[in-house]
Amino acid sequence: MSELRELYQEVILDHNKNPRNFKKLDLHSHHANGHNPLCGDKLELFLDVVEGIITDISFVGSGCAISTSSASLMTQFLKGKSIEETRHYFDNFHDLVTGKELDDEALEGLGKLAVFAGVQEFPARVKCASLSWHTLINALDSVDEPAATE
Amino acid sequence: MFDVNKVRSDFPILGTTVYGKPLVYADNAASTQKPQQVIDSITELYSNHYANIHRGVHHLSQKSTALYEAARETVKNFINARQVEEIVFVRGTTEGVNLVASSYLEPRLEPGDEILISEMEHHSNIIPWQLTAERTGAFLKIIPLLENGDLDLSALPDLINSKVKLVAVTHMSNSLGTINDVSRIIEQAHAFDIPVLIDGAQSIAHMPIDVQKLDCDFFVFSGHKIYGPTGIGALYAKENHLLNMEPYQGGGDMILNVSFEKTEYNDIPYKFEAGTPNIEGTIGMAAALKYVSELGIEAIDEYEQELLAYAAKQFSQIEGLKIIGTAPKKGSIISFVLDGIHPHDVGTIMDMEGVAVRTGHHCTQPVMDCYNIPATTRVSLSFYNTVDEVDQIAKAITKVKELMG
Numbered sequence: 001m002s003e004l005r006e007l008y009q010e011v012i013l014d015h016n017k018n019p020r021n022f023k024k025l026d027l028h029s030h031h032a033n034g035h036n037p038l039c040g041d042k043l044e045l046f047l048d049v050v051e052g053i054i055t056d057i058s059f060v061g062s063g064c065a066i067s068t069s070s071a072s073l074m075t076q077f078l079k080g081k082s083i084e085e086t087r088h089y090f091d092n093f094h095d096l097v098t099g100k101e102l103d104d105e106a107l108e109g110l111g112k113l114a115v116f117a118g119v120q121e122f123p124a125r126v127k128c129a130s131l132s133w134h135t136l137i138n139a140l141d142s143v144d145e146p147a148a149t150e
Numbered sequence: 151m152f153d154v155n156k157v158r159s160d161f162p163i164l165g166t167t168v169y170g171k172p173l174v175y176a177d178n179a180a181s182t183q184k185p186q187q188v189i190d191s192i193t194e195l196y197s198n199h200y201a202n203i204h205r206g207v208h209h210l211s212q213k214s215t216a217l218y219e220a221a222r223e224t225v226k227n228f229i230n231a232r233q234v235e236e237i238v239f240v241r242g243t244t245e246g247v248n249l250v251a252s253s254y255l256e257p258r259l260e261p262g263d264e265i266l267i268s269e270m271e272h273h274s275n276i277i278p279w280q281l282t283a284e285r286t287g288a289f290l291k292i293i294p295l296l297e298n299g300d301l302d303l304s305a306l307p308d309l310i311n312s313k314v315k316l317v318a319v320t321h322m323s324n325s326l327g328t329i330n331d332v333s334r335i336i337e338q339a340h341a342f343d344i345p346v347l348i349d350g351a352q353s354i355a356h357m358p359i360d361v362q363k364l365d366c367d368f369f370v371f372s373g374h375k376i377y378g379p380t381g382i383g384a385l386y387a388k389e390n391h392l393l394n395m396e397p398y399q400g401g402g403d404m405i406l407n408v409s410f411e412k413t414e415y416n417d418i419p420y421k422f423e424a425g426t427p428n429i430e431g432t433i434g435m436a437a438a439l440k441y442v443s444e445l446g447i448e449a450i451d452e453y454e455q456e457l458l459a460y461a462a463k464q465f466s467q468i469e470g471l472k473i474i475g476t477a478p479k480k481g482s483i484i485s486f487v488l489d490g491i492h493p494h495d496v497g498t499i500m501d502m503e504g505v506a507v508r509t510g511h512h513c514t515q516p517v518m519d520c521y522n523i524p525a526t527t528r529v530s531l532s533f534y535n536t537v538d539e540v541d542q543i544a545k546a547i548t549k550v551k552e553l554m555g
């Protein structure tokens with residue numbers, strides 16, 4: 001059961017039950033849909049970017065605990081960050097959940113998102129954790145197609 | 151009495167552990183495990199009898215050919231077809247449906263014609279018809295689903311008319327467990343001379359199949375869902391349909407005479423079996439059918455129904471659990487949702503308890519849409535599952551609830 005506790009940490013359960021920034025943004029500069037056809041997870045992401053800074057970010061949708069909490073924590077984490085930093089965090093987050101070696105600085109940089117390290121023990125769940133991040137990149141690249149998790 | 155412990159000892163994988171816990175395999179609707187008899191049949195073929203079939207005069211080729219054709223006889227007997235010529239070996243249910251769509255239906259469709267399917271079909275009994283419809287200007291019509299997971303057969307008189315060129319329905323739903331009254335559908339379709347294809351992917355392993363009594367025109371199933379290998383299945387088609395169907399794929403074995411001007415096709419069923427087939431799969435599938443026959447499909451059915459009733463009772467006692475699909479006639483499948491907990495999380499946690507279940511839409515997205523849910527967790531039981539295992543599954547579900555709070 002210890003791997004399961006690692007996966008379903010309190011923070012994750014809390015954000016699953018009470019997702020933060022869970023709403024549509026009427027005013028937004030970027031927007032994308034994400035879909036994981038394997039489990040039916042769907043999310044819609046909204047960003048307001050002003051002069052390269054994410055001033056507001058939100059999401060709606062339905063998914064498992066891992067994907068919902070990941071989207072929720074991501075929106076909290078990214079508010080106020082620059083687009084440039086954001087792409088860098090995407091890479092680090094991806095390395096974290098796929099079990100690649102991260103140096104201390106990178107790990108610290110991810111702050112609360114480090115709770116998703118437990119996902120690396122569950123390869124079938126990596127896509128759940130990364131769906132919101134893939135959707136984010138699509139929104140920033142303004143791709144109108146739903147993000148795939150491949 | 152059905153001796154489940156003796157049966158279990160035929161399946162080597164059932165003795166293994168997952169994360170240190172004894173495996174509870176409850177994903178049988180996706181694919182079934184293999185008894186030693188099936189494993190041995192393939193080893194025996196490769197060790198002693200293997201060569202290409204229908205081609206060599208040498209000893210081994212004749213031996214392989216005999217085994218391959220004996221497998222056709224086994225399939226014929228298992229589903230009580232009139233003759234072996236009515237059995238075409240295919241890769242599985244999916245290929246069987248595609249074959250009928252391409253070789254039977256498509257040449258007969260005119261713009262405005264209709265193909266009648268149901269709301270509970272597996273994607274493999276939807277998409278081939280959709281593709282055919284798109285190419286010909288025909289339309290799909292849908293037999294609707296009722297709240298309890300039964301098809302609304304009272305809609306049939308409105309749906310069946312002379313524009314319908316084929317009816318294709320599943321015998322047993324892989325996501326709801328519902329066993330459909332296909333005889334009634336077949337009767338009403340035949341009143342308008344409309345042929346009917348039955349998707350037997352699920353039913354084949356759970357109930358006696360008699361294609362003559364059903365009077366269906368086509369019946370398809372996959373070997374891997376009835377304790378045989380993957381990559382092999384069978385299409386049954388009435389002889390007069392096969393005789394009037396276009397070839398499916400071109401290649402070796404499906405021809406009698408080839409010149410660049412004209413090719414003469416082989417007799418049925420070979421006309422539909424182009425290329426070197428899945429010889430070991432065919433022989434393994436025959437071994438599986440023999441295994442099931444020896445246990446007795448009626449005895450299997452009876453045991454599984456008891457197990458299903460027990461599981462439904464145990465699961466219903468879990469607070470917040472809702473069973474999706476409660477038709478009066480069901481095979482041993484229980485799909486459910488848990489209040490506030492996504493099936494994907496349920497699946498991961500149950501897996502850590504050694505319980506293999508399937509989560510997701512089970513290739514039946516229209517069913518999920520109908521119930522307005524993204525997915526379910528599906529427990530699908532086989533004759534090798536036990537009452538103890540059902541208790542362990544129920545315990546694992548309780549654990550999910552504890553952990554997810």
Ligand SMILES: Cc1ncc(COP(=O)(O)O)c(C=O)c1O
Pocket residue numbers: 179180241242243244245272274275320322323324349351352372513
């Ligand atoms: C009802 C039903 N039809 C068709 C199929 C497709 O079978 P296969 O993937 O073996 O071709 C399945 C298997 O999942 C099924 O359950």
